[in-house]
Structure formats: C-alpha cells, structure tokens
Amino acid sequence: MSPQTTDTPDAVRALARRLADYAVLAHDPAVPAATAGYWEMSHEHYEAIDDEVRGLLADGPNGARAHTALTAAPHDPARHRELTGHLAEALHRRPAEQARLSARIAGADGNIWLDHHLGDRHPAGATPIGLEEVRALSGPRTELPAAEGHQVHVVIPFRDGTGGGRTRNLLACLIALRDQDHEGGPVRVTVVETDDRPRWRDLIEPLVDSYVFAAHNGPFNKSWTVNVGVATEGTGSVYTCVLDADILVDRSFVRRNVRRFLDDGHTAHVCSDRSLSLDGPSTAEAIARRCGAGDADVPSDVLRGVLLREPPGGALWVRSDAYAKAGGFDERFEGWGGEDEDITRRLTRSGDFRRYGDAPLLHLDHPRPPMRDSAEQPFNAHVEMGSWDGGDGYGNPLKYTAGPRSATTIDFSATARPPGPLMWGQRLLWNDSRWMGQKDHYFNMTVTVPVPPGRRLTEVLDCLRHLVHRHEALRSRVVVTPDGEPLQEVPPSGEIDVLLAEAAPEKVDEVADACHGELFGRSFRLADEWPVRPCVISVRGEPVRVTLVLSHVFADAGAAAVLADELTELLAGTAARDLPGQPPAQPLDRAAYENSPTGRKLSDNALRRLEKQLRSIPQTMFPGPVLEPDPYRFRRMEMRSPALTEALRRIADREKASTSTVLLATVALVLATATGHRTAVFKTVLGNRAFPGLERLVSNTLSNGVVPVEIEDVTFARLVHAVGRATMGNLLRSQCEPTERDAVTARVSHERGIHVDLSVFFNDTRDITGGREPRMRPEADLEALSAMTRTSWVGEWERQDAKFFFHTRTVGDCDHVYAMVDTAFLPSASVDHLLRGLERIAVRVAGADGPVRELQELLGAQGPGAPVRGPDWLLVDHCWTRPADVRAALAAALPKWPSEVFVAEGKDGPALTAHVACDDPSVSPEELHRAVVAVLPDFPAAVAPSRYLITPPGGLPEPTAEGATGRSR
Numbered sequence: 001m002s003p004q005t006t007d008t009p010d011a012v013r014a015l016a017r018r019l020a021d022y023a024v025l026a027h028d029p030a031v032p033a034a035t036a037g038y039w040e041m042s043h044e045h046y047e048a049i050d051d052e053v054r055g056l057l058a059d060g061p062n063g064a065r066a067h068t069a070l071t072a073a074p075h076d077p078a079r080h081r082e083l084t085g086h087l088a089e090a091l092h093r094r095p096a097e098q099a100r101l102s103a104r105i106a107g108a109d110g111n112i113w114l115d116h117h118l119g120d121r122h123p124a125g126a127t128p129i130g131l132e133e134v135r136a137l138s139g140p141r142t143e144l145p146a147a148e149g150h151q152v153h154v155v156i157p158f159r160d161g162t163g164g165g166r167t168r169n170l171l172a173c174l175i176a177l178r179d180q181d182h183e184g185g186p187v188r189v190t191v192v193e194t195d196d197r198p199r200w201r202d203l204i205e206p207l208v209d210s211y212v213f214a215a216h217n218g219p220f221n222k223s224w225t226v227n228v229g230v231a232t233e234g235t236g237s238v239y240t241c242v243l244d245a246d247i248l249v250d251r252s253f254v255r256r257n258v259r260r261f262l263d264d265g266h267t268a269h270v271c272s273d274r275s276l277s278l279d280g281p282s283t284a285e286a287i288a289r290r291c292g293a294g295d296a297d298v299p300s301d302v303l304r305g306v307l308l309r310e311p312p313g314g315a316l317w318v319r320s321d322a323y324a325k326a327g328g329f330d331e332r333f334e335g336w337g338g339e340d341e342d343i344t345r346r347l348t349r350s351g352d353f354r355r356y357g358d359a360p361l362l363h364l365d366h367p368r369p370p371m372r373d374s375a376e377q378p379f380n381a382h383v384e385m386g387s388w389d390g391g392d393g394y395g396n397p398l399k400y401t402a403g404p405r406s407a408t409t410i411d412f413s414a415t416a417r418p419p420g421p422l423m424w425g426q427r428l429l430w431n432d433s434r435w436m437g438q439k440d441h442y443f444n445m446t447v448t449v450p451v452p453p454g455r456r457l458t459e460v461l462d463c464l465r466h467l468v469h470r471h472e473a474l475r476s477r478v479v480v481t482p483d484g485e486p487l488q489e490v491p492p493s494g495e496i497d498v499l500l501a502e503a504a505p506e507k508v509d510e511v512a513d514a515c516h517g518e519l520f521g522r523s524f525r526l527a528d529e530w531p532v533r534p535c536v537i538s539v540r541g542e543p544v545r546v547t548l549v550l551s552h553v554f555a556d557a558g559a560a561a562v563l564a565d566e567l568t569e570l571l572a573g574t575a576a577r578d579l580p581g582q583p584p585a586q587p588l589d590r591a592a593y594e595n596s597p598t599g600r601k602l603s604d605n606a607l608r609r610l611e612k613q614l615r616s617i618p619q620t621m622f623p624g625p626v627l628e629p630d631p632y633r634f635r636r637m638e639m640r641s642p643a644l645t646e647a648l649r650r651i652a653d654r655e656k657a658s659t660s661t662v663l664l665a666t667v668a669l670v671l672a673t674a675t676g677h678r679t680a681v682f683k684t685v686l687g688n689r690a691f692p693g694l695e696r697l698v699s700n701t702l703s704n705g706v707v708p709v710e711i712e713d714v715t716f717a718r719l720v721h722a723v724g725r726a727t728m729g730n731l732l733r734s735q736c737e738p739t740e741r742d743a744v745t746a747r748v749s750h751e752r753g754i755h756v757d758l759s760v761f762f763n764d765t766r767d768i769t770g771g772r773e774p775r776m777r778p779e780a781d782l783e784a785l786s787a788m789t790r791t792s793w794v795g796e797w798e799r800q801d802a803k804f805f806f807h808t809r810t811v812g813d814c815d816h817v818y819a820m821v822d823t824a825f826l827p828s829a830s831v832d833h834l835l836r837g838l839e840r841i842a843v844r845v846a847g848a849d850g851p852v853r854e855l856q857e858l859l860g861a862q863g864p865g866a867p868v869r870g871p872d873w874l875l876v877d878h879c880w881t882r883p884a885d886v887r888a889a890l891a892a893a894l895p896k897w898p899s900e901v902f903v904a905e906g907k908d909g910p911a912l913t914a915h916v917a918c919d920d921p922s923v924s925p926e927e928l929h930r931a932v933v934a935v936l937p938d939f940p941a942a943v944a945p946s947r948y949l950i951t952p953p954g955g956l957p958e959p960t961a962e963g964a965t966g967r968s969r
Helices: 009-027 030-034 036-056 061-072 077-093 096-109 131-138 165-178 201-207 222-233 253-264 280-292 320-326 339-350 424-443 457-470 505-520 557-571 587-594 597-614 642-655 659-675 716-732 738-752 782-786 828-847 852-861 883-893 925-938
Strands: 114-118 151-158 187-195 210-215 237-243 268-270 274-278 304-309 315-319 353-355 361-363 405-413 417-421 445-450 477-480 486-490 493-502 532-539 542-550 634-640 679-686 703-710 760-764 790-797 804-811 814-822 874-876 879-881 899-906 909-917 947-951 965-968
Touching: 009 036, 009 061, 009 077, 009 096, 009 114, 030 036, 030 114, 030 304, 036 061, 036 077, 036 096, 036 114, 061 077, 077 096, 131 165, 131 201, 131 280, 151 165, 151 222, 151 253, 165 187, 165 201, 165 253, 165 280, 187 201, 187 222, 201 210, 201 790, 210 222, 210 505, 222 339, 237 253, 237 320, 253 315, 268 339, 274 280, 280 304, 315 320, 315 339, 320 339, 339 353, 405 457, 417 587, 424 486, 424 587, 424 703, 424 738, 445 505, 445 557, 457 493, 457 532, 457 542, 457 557, 486 587, 493 505, 505 532, 505 542, 542 557, 587 597, 597 703, 597 738, 634 828, 642 659, 642 716, 642 782, 642 814, 642 828, 659 679, 659 703, 659 716, 659 760, 659 804, 659 828, 659 852, 679 716, 703 716, 716 852, 738 925, 782 828, 790 828, 814 828, 828 852, 874 909, 879 883, 883 899, 883 909, 883 925, 909 925, 925 947
Parallel strands: 151 187, 151 237, 187 210, 268 353, 274 361, 493 532, 679 760, 760 804, 909 947
Antiparallel strands: 114 304, 237 315, 268 315, 274 304, 405 493, 417 486, 445 542, 477 486, 532 542, 634 790, 634 814, 679 703, 804 814, 874 879, 899 909, 947 965
16 A cells, blocks of 8 residues: 655655665565566566665665665665665655655556565564474374365475475475365365476375376476366366465465355455565464464564565466366466466456455465576467367376377176175275275286287287186276175176377386376276276387286285286287186185185184184284374385395295295394384285185285284294294185174174284285295305395375384395384384394394394394383283273273272283272173273273272272172173
C-alpha cells in the first residue's frame, strides 16, 4: 500500500521506508533471480525511484553513505532501517517533496510485479537450517485412518542437483502437508523425481503416499513431471493440487481449498495472488516455526523476501476431470518458465478459473535455476501459449529414455475356472500385502530374459502368449467375498497389456531400468488387473530383452525361475508342448489339494510342530530396553564380504552342511549375543519347491518356519548341526493354513500369558538367484579378503512388519548380506558391528572349530555387547521381563481396578502373581488374564502373571495372604 500524502511523522516514516524498499528492489540480486520476466517488466520503475532516493539524499553525506551501504548489502534489515531514518529526516527538511514522491511511489506501485517485504520482527541473524536438521524434524510418517469424502491428490514435481538444498525444502513441504486439519476426505501425496537416477528416493519415500521416478537428465520439464504424477497415481482423485516443492503451506491449506470447490462450484483456482520468496534467514525461521515448533502458520512480520504479484503457479488447484479435459500441462515447455501461465490460460478458457486472496505463499530459499538460454532469450518463447490439448496423451514416464514407446496386448482364451480359495502361500502374501497397503509394491517380483538375435516382435509376443496360456496364475484375478475372504478365479478370456520400448544399442540397460521402475513401482490391484506386466525392449525394431513384473501373491522366486527358464526355451524355439512339467500344475488345483483330507493332515502336522516350538521360546528377541528410534525407524544395511562368502564355503565343506545352515547358525550366535538371549528365534522363509507338485508350479508356494536356536556351551560345529536338524524339520513340516496358524499362535500366547513376537526373519535367496554352493578357493587369504569388506545403508522406512530381517543374495562371486533393523530396539550404530561380527566368527571358525563361548567373547571384545539389564529384569518362562513393565501392562488393561504384582520363586524359576482390588463379583481371573494378554503387544518387556488374586477394595494383601479368590495356570 502506498504511504499517505500527509506530513504526519508516521506518514513520513512510511514514505521513507517505501523509498528504501525501492533502493533494495533496484540493487538486490534476489529480485531478478525471483523471476526474470517480472523483473523485466518492473526494473525501470525501481531504477527511477532509486534515482529519486539519490536526489533526496544528495545534500547529506551521511544519507548517501547509508544508501551505498544498503545497496552493497540489501538483505541487511539494519541498513534498511538506517536508510529509512535518513530519508525521513530529508523528507522533514523538504516537505514539498512529500506529496510528489508519494505520487511517484503510487504510480510505480501499480506497475511493478516484484516487491520488497521486510517484517518488523524479522530476525536477521537466524541460524541457517540444513537438510539433516529438517530430516530430523520429519520423524516417522503416521498412517491415518481412511477418511470419508472425495480424495485429494497432491502432486509435487521435483529435482535437486544442488546437493540437498531443494531436498531440504521438499522435506519441509511434506512435513507441513502431514500437519493438516482437513477431515473431509483422504489426501494422497505423490512426489515425482526426475533426474538421471533416483538421488533422493530414500529420504522422500517414507514421507509420501507415492514416490515416482521418471528418468530425464535434460532441462527440467515441470509440465511432464506433473503429468507423470497425475497419470500414474491420480486414479480415484476428485481434486488435484499441483504444488511446488519449495512451498511451505499452513495447516488449513487443504481444508480451505477443498471447501472453495464445494462452496463455489468452479473448475480451478490458485489460492493466493501473491508469493513471498524468502531469503535464507527467513527460510530457517519459517521451517523452525512450521515444522519444528508445529505452529499452524508463520506470521509475515518475522519474514523477509521478494513478494511476487499474481504468480501463475506455486499451488494450482483443479478438479481432476477438468485437468484431464485440458490435457494436463503442456509438455513442450522445457527449462524455466511459461508452463504455469499456459495451463491457467487454458483452464480459464475451458471453465471457471479463480484467484483467491490468501496470505502470500511462502517460497523457501534455494539456488535459482537459469531463466534464459545462452542467447538470453526465454527458454520457451517458441511455444504458442494455449495451443496444447494433450490429444496424443500425456504423462508418459519413459518419454525421455525409451525412444519410441508404445503398447500392445496379448490376448488369451481358455477354460474359465470359478472362484476358489487361495493357496496357503498365496494367502500369506495376500495378508502381508494388505498390511503394507499402498507400499506393497515392495513385494513385486521380476523376471528378465534376453531375446535371441533374429526374433521378430510378433514371435516374442507369441512366446508370451504361450506362457500366459500355460500358467493360470498369469491370467487370474482375486475377488473378495462380502465377509472379506479372498478367492482366486480364472476368467475365460482377456487381454494383457505389453509395454514396448525402443532403445539405442548403448542405452538398453538404461531403458530397461526405466521400464522396470515404472512397472515395478506400482501396487497390483488384483481385483481388476492381471498379475503380470510384460515389457519388450527393442533395438532398431528387433527385440533384445523381455521383462516381466509379477505380483508376489501369484509368484514367488521359485515361480520366477520357472518362468525365466520356460520363456528362455520358448524364445529359443522350443514348443510349449515340449516344455518340462506336462500338464503344468495350477494354483486352484493345489488349493483344492490343500483343502482335501490329505492336505489337512499336512497342515495339522505342521501346526502341531509349531505349537511345540511356541511353548518354549522367548516372547520376543527384543524385550528392551526400548531406545529412541532414528527419524526413519527401520533401516537396512548391506555388507559385501568376499571373506564371509569364502569362510562359509569352507565351514560348510568341513561340516558337510549347506552354506545356508552355516550362515543361519552364525547369525543366530551373533544376534543372541547382541540381544542377551540364550535362544535365538527366527521366522524363516521356505520355498517348498522339493515337494511333489510344487517343483514347477507358477504361484506362491512359500511358508514360514520357526527355528529356535539354543546357544549352548558347545562347539560351533555342534551348533551348525543343531541348526541343520531344526531347518530340516521345518522343511518337512511348515506348510499349513495361515488362518489356523494365527489361531494356534494366539491360543499359545493366551495360555502362556505372552505376546509371541515372531519379528526376526532369515531369508536366504541364494539358491534361487544363482548361488548354488559355488566352489571353494582354498588359496584365498581370508584376512586379506576381510580388508575388502564394505558396508553401507541401503534403505529406510517408517513402517515394517519386522524388528530384524536378515537376507542374502549372490552377486558375482560375493554374497551380499543385509540386515534391516528396528532402531527402537537395535541402535543403528550397532548394525555395522553386528554384520562384521558375522565375518569375524566365520573367518575364525573357517580355520578351526571352536567353542561358542569363546566366539561370544570375541564378539564382546570387538564391539558393543549385550544390552545392560539390571537386577530389575527377570527370566520368566524363557522370557526376559521386568515387573515394572508388568505393572504398567496391568494398569493399561485394568484401568478401573488397582493392582500390584509380586514375584515368588517357583519350581521352574520366578513366578508372577497379580493382586487386583475389584468389587465386581462377576469378574473372573480368566477375564483379567484375557484383558492383560490383549495389551501385551504394547509392552515388549511384560508377560502376564501366572496367577490372579482378586481382593475387595481397600487394600492389596501380602502375597502370602490366605482366602483370596484366585487361580493358578
């Protein structure tokens, strides 16, 4: 607003301050950097007013020096205030100039597009804030319950080649988006990163609903990047918000803008007619208040920056159907500028477009991109505004990498199969996929096969068609009954989409990776989508590679190996009728067998073995103490160790065992030592491919086995053989009905008074991925190989269904091993020591067998040992527990009744008795026990008491009191 043309002190001061603003606008390099086009329309006015300032100060050297000082450091509020003071004095001395300069300012204000904003409380010396500081503020992402109402899809285009500056801003943006007061429907956030590789995926993915990588290392194409996000992830959304990654939104941002659609009925809008590009200190202040302190918004009087008038972008809201009708953003805009203005013009032309007057959008500071080409011309001057209609489609993720890209289909027609039950292995993965939700693409499987030279595309598609006809799993759907039971069915006919991509000879790997990323990074919606996504890569029209992405519900690694073998044979010219395994086994047939009397007997045997195991294991490998977790609670480390690889081979050869058995024994010893347990308990993943009828079945045949490993005072060789016996028993008796398995686990948990936490996994995939017991290298020096060992973090998540997941695979002649840990129970600083401990043990034992006790001493001497558990910890029924945690569990389970826990020595060790003061005669000890067991998942260091004594209110008796009602278990 222009200052009033009066000579009051306040009016004079306001005019002086406004004149000082123009001095900043004329000299601050941040102003033209904000947006080149707006600067070009405004700079003549800045310079003209700045000339007036110079003239007004010409008769006083102090004022001229203040002007010079401010123009040298226009970001300094102190210098701005000093110049304002000198200008106010000059205006008081020359009252006739006040009205003239007020008029000049008013005229200029109406013609400038960039303005200076300096809040009265702006803290000029705010401490800079970097990527790691913002990352620490993000914390784990909370899964919110599904909200009723129309879905909002927020799409954020992103690239950061600055080393983390833009990523810092994006994380702040995502934190603010998580802190919204909108309750009118679900909000999905998608970030699309476009670069030569997914540089920042590990930081972004835990904070969003969908992360999409779209390969492109040329000039940033915001239009295409947004379109990719809308096209790949926007299904089901009624409203779309295109949000810049540098915008920090307030808490009511989503609610306020959705409400506008409901109230006004228009097509699209931008929510503010101004945008404030913050300087560095203001950026730090804004992030600290909004993301650190959790303030609902950031007051403008603590900020400084460049104010943009009527910015075309920043936060565009549009009805999703209107976005599609307009053809999305114009993808011809590459490099900086023009795309936002273009789409607002087209949306205005085709519907009701509005601009609202919210407080300025807060645009966080970052290095500015080039805004002109080498000839100082706008990048997109050649693009005709408003001429795009998206008629050829939009949002192709492979636009820049795949060369010509198209799609075709393979059709099938076969005997229909009515809905039937899932196989046991399928049901396991169905349950896991439902638990993972939108992130279940984590489980997807991949098959990649080279195409022999000379094969035509039609021939390759025929081979794929034969594969689909041969295996019902590839043409099945999942239907869910009204009571939530999943069933599989085989429709009589259909068409499966095939992605076709053309690549230059030197770009085959790059194009294949990009295609795989697109197909792999999405969940399978098995109710209306086939469980296979094929892709054919060609060079000059000749196919060179086929990739299949598979739903894990319908294929495990064994099935993927079968498909790879058969597709290779088909491409080599083998007829489908000559493939091994005729006729092929089918999932519905196997499911029928599993539900037959013979199958029930198989399941019952496995369940009896499971029950026996569950009765003698700790309730958890991780009772505590509970730690402060990392911002991303679940982290995975990889170790590449040629020494471990060779040592395992030597031990296996000497002990006549498999390397998998030796590795499991080694992991058990290291983990038991790290957690202070006598028994290490693993849930193993079994392929079951040795069973008749499962060898070549394309489906999911997996089962889980429980392997308790007692760490006794024996030699390592004895430990290996004990593990071998346990794993062989699991191999023979692990297949069972998953729902009944859960019921057995719940029943044993109730009877023992514990929460059985089988969250430690061991999964050796080497036999499936090509690592079948390779030859030893006796000439290799294990100590020298140890010097080549490398560890690195390779993944972070906010949610996983495991506290410790160990797996391994073979790459070349080296085993890569991985440990994913829950940092609330295993500190991330200990994981490197834990993995290197595997190597130390294996290298030591490869030379000669040794006592387990000495190996544990070796582990303790070279790194952190077992967790410290003081005298307040007890070992009750194989479980580490703490009476204080038992009391807390009782208080949570029985909030209406006072209780106390007492410890007494029993014949099998310490026993817990609960005294509960309850005046309700209908309450039984069994009801109390059921309530306590129900809360144990929240108290990992608690077990339920073995006895409950119910006493009248008014005081809890001594443990030896006679006559109280109770029961023993």
